[in-house]
Amino acid sequence: xxxxxxxxxxxxxxxxxxxxxxxxxxxxxxxxxxxxxxxxxxxxxxxxxxxxxxxxxxxxxxxxxxxxxxxxxxxxxxxxxxxxxxxxxxxxxxxxxxxxxxxxxxxxxxxxxxxxxxxxxxxxxxxxxxxxxxxxxxxxxxxxxxxxxxxxxxxxxxxxxxxxxxxxxxxxxxxxxxxxxxxxxxxxxxxxxxxxxxxxxxxxxxxxxxxxxxxxxxxxxxxxxxxxxxxxxxxxxxxxxxxxxxxxxxxxxxxxxxxxxxxxxxxxxxxxxxxxxxxxxxxxxxxxxxxxxxxxxxxxxxxxxxxxxxxxxxxxxxxxxxxxxxxxxxxxxxxxxxxxxxxxxxxxxxxxxxxxxxxxxxxxxxxxxxxxxxxxxxxxxxxxxxxxxxxxxxxxxxxxxxxxxxxxxxxxxxxxxxxxxxxxxxxxxxxxxxxxxxxxxxxxxxxxxxxxxxxxxxxxxxxxxxxxxxxxxxxxx
Numbered sequence: 001x002x003x004x005x006x007x008x009x010x011x012x013x014x015x016x017x018x019x020x021x022x023x024x025x026x027x028x029x030x031x032x033x034x035x036x037x038x039x040x041x042x043x044x045x046x047x048x049x050x051x052x053x054x055x056x057x058x059x060x061x062x063x064x065x066x067x068x069x070x071x072x073x074x075x076x077x078x079x080x081x082x083x084x085x086x087x088x089x090x091x092x093x094x095x096x097x098x099x100x101x102x103x104x105x106x107x108x109x110x111x112x113x114x115x116x117x118x119x120x121x122x123x124x125x126x127x128x129x130x131x132x133x134x135x136x137x138x139x140x141x142x143x144x145x146x147x148x149x150x151x152x153x154x155x156x157x158x159x160x161x162x163x164x165x166x167x168x169x170x171x172x173x174x175x176x177x178x179x180x181x182x183x184x185x186x187x188x189x190x191x192x193x194x195x196x197x198x199x200x201x202x203x204x205x206x207x208x209x210x211x212x213x214x215x216x217x218x219x220x221x222x223x224x225x226x227x228x229x230x231x232x233x234x235x236x237x238x239x240x241x242x243x244x245x246x247x248x249x250x251x252x253x254x255x256x257x258x259x260x261x262x263x264x265x266x267x268x269x270x271x272x273x274x275x276x277x278x279x280x281x282x283x284x285x286x287x288x289x290x291x292x293x294x295x296x297x298x299x300x301x302x303x304x305x306x307x308x309x310x311x312x313x314x315x316x317x318x319x320x321x322x323x324x325x326x327x328x329x330x331x332x333x334x335x336x337x338x339x340x341x342x343x344x345x346x347x348x349x350x351x352x353x354x355x356x357x358x359x360x361x362x363x364x365x366x367x368x369x370x371x372x373x374x375x376x377x378x379x380x381x382x383x384x385x386x387x388x389x390x391x392x393x394x395x396x397x398x399x400x401x402x403x404x405x406x407x408x409x410x411x412x413x414x415x416x417x418x419x420x421x422x423x424x425x426x427x428x429x430x431x432x433x434x435x436x437x438x439x440x441x442x443x444x445x446x447x448x449x450x451x452x453x454x455x456x457x458x459x460x461x462x463x464x465x466x467x468x469x470x471x472x473x474x475x476x477x
Contacts (some may be wrong), residue, residue: 004236016184024041028152042146063182070104074098075098077282078097079091092127105120169225198218212265213247226257312342334370334374338375375403
């Protein structure tokens with residue numbers, strides 16, 4: 001049987017960066033004792049009336065603008081009815097037939113292929129539900145924390161335009177970078193700021209799309225990719241066996257690396273949507289739209305293109321630098337101060353981010369200021385210090401020992417260019433290893449690298465490696 005093709009669409013919920021909830025004044029951020037950040041409005045108690053949070057609306061409009069969506073001057077609220085332990089009202093206030101915005105797109109750049117635009121169907125506002133807690137209560141009990149009830153979410157419903165798990169990963173990565181760059185959401189998937197449901201089906205060339213399966217319980221980008229890999233393989237195997245795929249919702253079990261059935265696939269009519277009677281239509285005024293558009297940053301895909309075209313960076317480096325807006329900001333400061341974008345990219349992507357990973361720090365808490373890294377790059381680029389000294393110097397700056405130039409001057413770390421001093425060090429190494437010197441002269445040319453290493457060690461990495469190499473060859477005949 002011919003290979004199957006996958007059709008993937010993502011529904012992404014992002015928690016908006018507001019101080020208070022969508023329809024009340026309760027604190028919206030994470031934290032707080034369980035069930036301490038609630039009120040009659042977010043609990044849906046009789047007689048409590050919601051009022052829309054203007055800042056949440058502004059942030060949702062800002063995202064729609066960034067994604068190139070059509071923003072509708074008037075949208076409406078709807079009740080989405082379903083029953084779950086962590087939904088005390090028995091319904092969720094959302095938007096249905098008249099959403100805040102429709103259309104829009106996100107650009108992805110698959111390695112080795114041309115960039116592709118992935119369409120968006122709609123963008124709308126809704127409130128979050130509470131959270132069920134299943135650990136620490138015994139086998140027969142669960143806990144309910146309603147602090148999250150009413151937290152403002154923006155839902156981005158992507159068109160079914162993704163063809164592989166890797167493309168889904170790239171889409172999520174780029175969407176997260178847009179959410180962060182625009183200040184709309186912190187978009188931390190591990191903290192629940194960003195949640196994703198996946199719809200996937202498979203079909204053969206020239207055939208209609210297969211039955212759509214929804215995947216839930218996806219808690220990381222890696223989990224999304226793994227779940228899709230498994231589910232596509234599962235549906236393909238069923239197709240080869242002649243079995244029909246059942247449209248259903250399945251849970252992803254990350255520990256076992258498999259999906260399992262949860263319930264029959266829900267459609268819009270299952271939620272019995274009807275207009276929210278306690279909220280008027282959401283009408284956008286000119287001041288709110290202007291505030292949403294104000295200070296719109298350069299979007300990540302445009303920044304990536306500029307880094308490649310204007311700064312001469314390899315496309316792979318330009319992509320890696322623009323995944324996280326804070327990394328891109330830091331890099332630009334370093335590149336401008338150092339005057340060498342390529343060197344700045346290498347140092348940020350390799351040395352600095354490696355150091356931060358070891359310490360478990362985000363770049364916003366880097367112990368090495370951008371100005372200090374730029375100074376270090378200039379010292380290395382001018383030949384004032386060796387490459388090894390430069391890497392050691394980065395660790396010392398990170399440890400708070402001072403600025404790079406000051407450490408170099410205080411400890412005499414500048415590159416050793418004195419020919420007599422280098423020759424003296426080379427002679428000392430050869431005298432200390434007569435057997436290896438004889439072996440080199442006897443034809444073991446590989447021993448030269450051993451001698452170079454010994455001289456560099458003797459000089460604390462300060463000697464010019466090229467001059468050391470030439471001096472050793474001369475002394476060894």
